[in-house]
Amino acid sequence: MSDGLLAAAGRVVMISGGGRGIGAAIARRLHADGYSVSLGVRDVKRVRSTFGPCDDGRVLIAHFDATLATTAQGWVAETVGRFGRIDGLINNAGILRQVGFQDEDETALDEMWRINVIAPFRLIRLALPHLRKVGHGRIVNIASTDGKRYRDASSSVGYAMTKHAVIALSHAAKFAGWEHGVRVTALCPGAVDTELLAGVPGVTPAAGRMKPEVVAAAVSFLLSLPDNASVAEMPINTRLESTL
Numbered sequence: 001m002s003d004g005l006l007a008a009a010g011r012v013v014m015i016s017g018g019g020r021g022i023g024a025a026i027a028r029r030l031h032a033d034g035y036s037v038s039l040g041v042r043d044v045k046r047v048r049s050t051f052g053p054c055d056d057g058r059v060l061i062a063h064f065d066a067t068l069a070t071t072a073q074g075w076v077a078e079t080v081g082r083f084g085r086i087d088g089l090i091n092n093a094g095i096l097r098q099v100g101f102q103d104e105d106e107t108a109l110d111e112m113w114r115i116n117v118i119a120p121f122r123l124i125r126l127a128l129p130h131l132r133k134v135g136h137g138r139i140v141n142i143a144s145t146d147g148k149r150y151r152d153a154s155s156s157v158g159y160a161m162t163k164h165a166v167i168a169l170s171h172a173a174k175f176a177g178w179e180h181g182v183r184v185t186a187l188c189p190g191a192v193d194t195e196l197l198a199g200v201p202g203v204t205p206a207a208g209r210m211k212p213e214v215v216a217a218a219v220s221f222l223l224s225l226p227d228n229a230s231v232a233e234m235p236i237n238t239r240l241e242s243t244l
């Protein structure tokens with residue numbers, strides 16, 4: 001008897017930044033679940049040598065640089081060319097730079113905006129026709145608890161701005177795909193134990209951070225939910241905060 005959950009077999013999921021940190025944990029988990037995974041990464045050669053199970057026909061490692069629009073087009077085309085469909089898109093690639101009101105130079109702010117917001121927007125635009133076509137497409141955008149609130153004066157204003165924008169993008173994508181069965185989640189983890197947090201002030205100390213595998217398990221759960229179980233936002237916190 002069916003438990004009402006969606007099965008992994010036969011479904012194809014794209015993961016940006018799937019070669020390292022949270023993205024690599026998501027890619028490994030989804031592959032172990034039985035999905036076909038398409039990893040969009042900057043250094044294809046490096047990730048081919050580190051990812052592991054690449055020879056079972058369920059793994060594509062393709063070039064994707066969030067700052068280059070042509071690579072987004074190329075990655076989507078390569079995924080469809082290889083697997084013939086796209087069932088899920090995980091917008092994971094992202095960067096954190098300290099940006100505050102004291103900074104006159106806006107280079108880091110521009111860079112974060114392009115990688116954290118414009119690139120996911122672009123990938124959604126390119127993947128949506130394919131996600132609509134399968135009838136149960138899923139998008140998970142890795143936002144952050146910094147997209148849900150501004151923590152304190154030690155936080156990066158710029159990072160919080162981009163992650164708030166990712167949540168707006170997620171809600172907009174949900175409207176764009178809803179009638180065709182596309183469901184979208186802004187997944188908002190607190191501190192996760194990856195290189196992203198190296199030297200960042202004010203965050204949860206290393207011993208208290210989540211493992212990337214915990215975020216990967218949440219993504220796996222979200223992808224298994226049927227159309228009538230839409231989760232628009234999913235905060236996962238390491239610390240006690242009101243409403244988060």
Ligand SMILES: NC(=O)c1ccc[n+]([C@@H]2O[C@H](COP(=O)([O-])OP(=O)(O)OC[C@H]3O[C@@H](n4cnc5c(N)ncnc54)[C@H](OP(=O)(O)O)[C@@H]3O)[C@@H](O)[C@H]2O)c1
Pocket residue numbers: 016017018019020021022023040041042043064065066067091092093094095096115142143144145188189190191192193194195196197
């Ligand atoms: N760690 C946390 O505490 C935490 C908490 C909440 C949300 N997040 C979010 O989770 C996501 C993953 O972060 P992480 O913790 O796994 O960070 P990470 O370990 O620093 O990894 C960042 C990932 O993004 C990729 N990336 C960076 N710039 C890119 C570009 N221009 N084009 C393509 N890929 C690029 C990296 O690829 P390369 O290997 O090529 O550099 C890498 O795969 C980010 O969106 C981050 O904001 C993290």
